[in-house]
Amino acid sequence: MKKTALIFFILILFQGLKAIEPDYEWTSPSHNSSESMPCGGSGIGMNVWVENGDILFYIAQNGSYDENNTLLKQGRFRLKLTPSPFLNSSDFRQILKVNDGYVEISGGGTIVHF
Numbered sequence: 001m002k003k004t005a006l007i008f009f010i011l012i013l014f015q016g017l018k019a020i021e022p023d024y025e026w027t028s029p030s031h032n033s034s035e036s037m038p039c040g041g042s043g044i045g046m047n048v049w050v051e052n053g054d055i056l057f058y059i060a061q062n063g064s065y066d067e068n069n070t071l072l073k074q075g076r077f078r079l080k081l082t083p084s085p086f087l088n089s090s091d092f093r094q095i096l097k098v099n100d101g102y103v104e105i106s107g108g109g110t111i112v113h114f
Contacts, residue, residue, distance in 0.1 A: 021098035029092060033058070037096050039103045039114060047073075048103045048114050050094060053087030055079040055105060055112060085110035 029050040030036060036047035036058070047058040058073040066072055085108030086092055092107040103114040 023098055024096040026094040027092060029053075029086060029094075037094060037103055039096060039101070041101050046103075046114065048094075048105075050086050050092070050105060053081075053084030055081075055086075057114065079112075081110070084108075 024037070026037070029052075032051060033047065033049060033056070036049040036056075039046045039048055040060075043062045045060045045062070047060075049056055056076065056078050058076050060071055060073050062071075064072045064074065086105070089107035093105070095104045095106075097104060105112045105114070
């Protein structure tokens with residue numbers, strides 16, 4: 001009985017360790033949307049990137065397919081901060097927080113969460 005309980009405890013421990021995913025970090029802004037960072041869960045998805053000091057993102061919803069079975073984006077948004085803290089910032093960071101489900105963009109003393 002003790003052996004079974006020990007094996008069960010070890011399995012639970014490894015299952016919890018396996019669920020922790022590493023964060024993904026970029027240290028420079030993107031050139032265009034092909035370098036966007038995916039984020040989302042459930043029925044909503046986003047592609048987030050910083051281009052020329054502006055934060056841009058696409059929003060998509062599952063089930064929004066066209067006749068060619070291509071997932072369509074619902075819209076493209078641009079956040080323009082004046083002055084831009086991300087333009088020419090030496091401390092730029094864009095981090096995908098996998099376990100928490102959001103993107104953190106920081107630079108020039110400003111932090112934005114998506």
